[in-house]
Amino acid sequence: MKVGVLFSGGKDSTYSAWLTKKLGYGISCLITIISKNEESFMFHTPSISKTEKQAKEMGIPLIIKETKGIKEKELIDLEDAIKEAIKKYKIEGIVTGAIESVYQASRIQKICNKLNLECFNPLWQKDQIELLEELLKEKFKVIITGVFSYPFNASWLGREIDKKFIEEVKELKEKYKINPAGEGGEFETFVLECPLFKRPLKVIGAKFSGEKNSWRMDLDIR
Secondary structure, X not given: OEEEEEOOOOHHHHHHHHHHHHOOOEEEXXXXXXXXXXXXXXXXXXXXXXXXXXXXHHOOOEEEEEEOOOOOOHHHHHHHHHHHHHHXXXXXXXXXXXXXXXXXXXXXXXXXHHHOOEEEOOOOOOOHHHHHHHHHHOOOEEEEEEEOOOOOOHHHOOOEOOHHHHHHHHHHHHHHOOOOOOOOOOEEEEEEEOOOOOOOOOEEEEEEEEEOOEEEEEEEEO
C-alpha cells in the first residue's frame, strides 16, 4: 500500500514513518502543514520549516501546505494537502503520529473516511515511557524544540532525549501528572538522526523566544 505520512519533523511522526517502513508499506510522500498560529490545535510549529532538510535525507517527496491555523478551518488545508498527495503520488492511506489525542486522531480519521483512505496510527495508545525507550533503542537522536507547560522552562530547550531525560520525565509524571512523551502539548521535538536518514543533521544555530514556562527554539540546520 502506498501511504503519505503526516510529518512534523518531531519524534512521533518520524518514528511512525520508520515503523510504517518496517511493516513493508511504501511511503510515497511526506505531508507537512505549516501553521501561522503558534498555538494551533492540530499542528506542531517549532522549526516546522526544517522538515525539508529531513525529507531530503530520507529521499522522500515532501508536500508543504500553509494554514492560518484557525481552529477547525485548518482542517480544510490539511484535506487539500492530502488531496494533492492522492493526485501526485496515488496514496491509499495516511500515517499519523497520534498517541492519545482523540481531537487530532478523530479529525484525521474523518478526512480519511471522506477521501476513502486507510488511516494508520502505529503509536496509538502506546505507553509513553516505552515509546521514549524505543527511540533510544532504534538510534533516534531527538532534541526538545519547544516547552509549553509547567514545570518545563527554557533550560529544557535543545536537550536530547536520552536515559537521563527519560528518568527525569518519569519523576515529573509522578509529581505533576505530565505526559512523559509530551502528548499533552507539554513539549515538542525535532529529529536529527534516525535509521531513515542518509546522514545525521547538525544544528548550527537557533533562535529562542518565550517566557516563563512557554519557550520555543527555531533551528538552523545543516
